[in-house]
Amino acid sequence: xxxxxxxxxxxxxxxxIRFGFRVCGFGFTVLGLWFxxxxxxxxxxxxxRFFSFPFNILRFTLCLLPFYSSAQTLQVxxxxxxxxxxxxxxxxxxxxxxxxxxxxxxxNKNEIKATIELTAKHxxxxxxxxxxxxxxxxxDRKGKTVxxxxxxxxxxNGSKPQSNLKARFTLFVPANCxxxxxxxxxxxxxxxxxTQTMQLQTEFCTIELHDLRGTLTARTQFGALRTENFNxxxxxxxxxxxxxxxxxxxxxxxxxxxxxLDIQTDKAQVKLDVETKNTELRNGTVAKQ
Amino acid sequence: xxxxxxxxxPTYTPPESVWEAVEQGLNEAxxxxxxxxxxxxxxxxxxxxxxxxSLPTARPLRWWRYAAAATITGLLCFVGYVFLHSPxxxxxxxxSQEKAFSSALPAQNEAIDQQYEQLQAFCETKTPVxxxxxxxxxxxxxxxxxxxxxxxxxxxxxYNTDASLSSQLSDIEHERAELLKKLSERI
Numbered sequence: 001x002x003x004x005x006x007x008x009x010x011x012x013x014x015x016x017i018r019f020g021f022r023v024c025g026f027g028f029t030v031l032g033l034w035f036x037x038x039x040x041x042x043x044x045x046x047x048x049r050f051f052s053f054p055f056n057i058l059r060f061t062l063c064l065l066p067f068y069s070s071a072q073t074l075q076v077x078x079x080x081x082x083x084x085x086x087x088x089x090x091x092x093x094x095x096x097x098x099x100x101x102x103x104x105x106x107x108n109k110n111e112i113k114a115t116i117e118l119t120a121k122h123x124x125x126x127x128x129x130x131x132x133x134x135x136x137x138x139x140d141r142k143g144k145t146v147x148x149x150x151x152x153x154x155x156x157n158g159s160k161p162q163s164n165l166k167a168r169f170t171l172f173v174p175a176n177c178x179x180x181x182x183x184x185x186x187x188x189x190x191x192x193x194x195t196q197t198m199q200l201q202t203e204f205c206t207i208e209l210h211d212l213r214g215t216l217t218a219r220t221q222f223g224a225l226r227t228e229n230f231n232x233x234x235x236x237x238x239x240x241x242x243x244x245x246x247x248x249x250x251x252x253x254x255x256x257x258x259x260x261l262d263i264q265t266d267k268a269q270v271k272l273d274v275e276t277k278n279t280e281l282r283n284g285t286v287a288k289q
Numbered sequence: 290x291x292x293x294x295x296x297x298x299p300t301y302t303p304p305e306s307v308w309e310a311v312e313q314g315l316n317e318a319x320x321x322x323x324x325x326x327x328x329x330x331x332x333x334x335x336x337x338x339x340x341x342x343s344l345p346t347a348r349p350l351r352w353w354r355y356a357a358a359a360t361i362t363g364l365l366c367f368v369g370y371v372f373l374h375s376p377x378x379x380x381x382x383x384x385s386q387e388k389a390f391s392s393a394l395p396a397q398n399e400a401i402d403q404q405y406e407q408l409q410a411f412c413e414t415k416t417p418v419x420x421x422x423x424x425x426x427x428x429x430x431x432x433x434x435x436x437x438x439x440x441x442x443x444x445x446x447x448y449n450t451d452a453s454l455s456s457q458l459s460d461i462e463h464e465r466a467e468l469l470k471k472l473s474e475r476i
Contacts, residue, residue: 071388071389072388072389072448073386073387073388073389074386074387074388074389074448074450075384075386076384076385076386076387077382077383077384078382078383078384078385079380079381079382080380080381080382080383081379081380082379082380099444121387121389121448121450122448123448125384162446162447163446163448164446164447164448164449164450166451184444185441185444185454187453203440204437204440204441204444204454204457206453222437222457222461223457240437258430
């Protein structure tokens, strides 16, 4: 609706011209002045009723139909699973996602709480329901490691799901929990971890890292990575990724091909080792080419 | 002396059953003695075999019953263990609706794909310009981006609502167009 109003606001002409029937004829108004073109219509013509007040509302709605049609209504079915794992000190969480969003936050419990949302979107509800059955997940603990995984199982006839399928992992972990993530076509958000093992391997993902301490290694292809307030050893190997590194302390090693690199930090507090190839350097970022 | 003892010692009368037992013993004594003198005969082996066959057969041990009972007990223990030790799990299903605006779907630019196919066909004829290092480098970039574009389009599907993925595809298509322009300038 906001888009529609925006469209009307931008595209309504300043000189508003109306066409329509008046008392006895067809014509148009320009700036409120009536110009009769065809004085043929009798006053009692039932067709004129079409232009009465209730029908004005209908006309207005009909006029908006083309805009409404561009916004398709999708039936969204979400299966939500919550699991909680008791874990020892220095546990590890492993997320292998496909087209999934991963959000990791910390808490003070010796538990890993995982909320897994599997979603199917399609204009037809029955199709969405059927396709959701093809989207599977696993969530297990083996020793100190909790593994989460989502995947699509094709039907026996090999037909692909028609719906838009998506998984979302929302995790609460102890701050010292090691993290290993592999993902494609999704988003990753990590906040507050203090651990020596943070490993990311992504394709076409948008990554947001906030307030992290420790050692992080990221290997990215396409997408974007933004880190804010990092303290420790940061290693990034990126290809066609837009990198924004803000307020980093410690040691930072970047190997970047294509994409862009923007380092916004106090250079005195970080040891930078940056090598780039065909990468756009922003905000005075310096790198070996 | 004997008279003196007769008067001093107590007298006892045995119960009637004792006399009966003595009498029965005396009666059976000749029979027992005769039995000891009877001859002994060994029966033929066939008799024993027939005797064995005529005896009721021993009930076989129904081991499978014990095995089934043990299996069921084991299964019950396993299920109990799994329930007690598995992490808490809660599953629910929710239904909602969402508007998919066409703006979330990237504009299909078939012209880029057509130009790319034309370029492929052009370079298949082993035109010298396609062998130049600079051209090859640009072409390689274009190939990589074309693969990425196809992967993204497949991931987006028809009902994408993720604007960041659409934005990535738009960027890739823009880069492909730029590369095609550069390559066409070199032909």
